[in-house]
Amino acid sequence: MRVLVVENDKVTLLGQIGVALEEAGAELDLCRPHAGDAIPADDAAHDAIVVMGGPQNARDDDRHAYLPALAALMRRFGDADKSVLGVCLGSQLLARAYGAENLIGATPEFGWCTVALTKDGAGDPVLSAAAGAFPIFQWHSDTFTLPDNAVRLATNGAAENQAFRIGRATYGTQFHFEASRAVVDGWVDTFPQLIETLQPGWLEKRAALADENGPSADATGLAIARAWVATIAPVATRRVA
DSSP states (O other): OEEEEEOOSTTOOOHHHHHHHHHTTOEEEEEOGGGTOOOOSOSTTOSEEEEOOOSSOTTOTTTOTTHHHHHHHHHHHHHTTOEEEEETHHHHHHHHHTTOOEETTSOOEEEEEEEEEOHHHHTSTTGGGSOSEEEEEEEESOEEOOOTTEEEEEEOSSOSOSEEEETTTEEEESSBTTOOHHHHHHHHHHOHHHHHHHSTTHHHHHHHHHHHHHHHHHHHHHHHHHHHHTTOOOHHHHHHO
């Protein structure tokens, strides 16, 4: 199992997704286009793609010229029936790839927030690994409309489209289910001033919030990650099937 992981920021942490991929024995190829790495020309070398978050918005092509190519690559994987996962910015790029509108600055959320599964989410092979409503970490200001061919899997009052699926195994999540408490600790250490600007007073309450929400969020994130990894079909297996 060979998985392409695209990082859009220098402090990207795979967290629970990385745990699940390691458990499955996946071979990871890291691509860091924000640092100058070229976007692969096609999906031929990989069984799946994971696109993580970052500070960019999904339409910021002038400052990040690689974004259109990355969106197109995600769609190429999806159209080939390979597993696709977009997290936060990754979900916004996935929505773009399938013709949806990106809503810049429309839905700021930060910290552990409650997300609820839709009826379709409760029956979905991946999102059903979560409870009907669950706390999960958020850090975004943008969102997107639902692509025409997508199924909404999770929602909340801030961003209607918290998770969606296209086809068999193309998934986008606005929320950071990879963000275990260890990942959040890393973000706090790296971005304390930015966090204080975004959510004044949150840092003082972080320990209590982590105690309240962290165990459930960590378990939910790992459960979702394992369920998504289970959708990955190595090329040889897919051809036999």
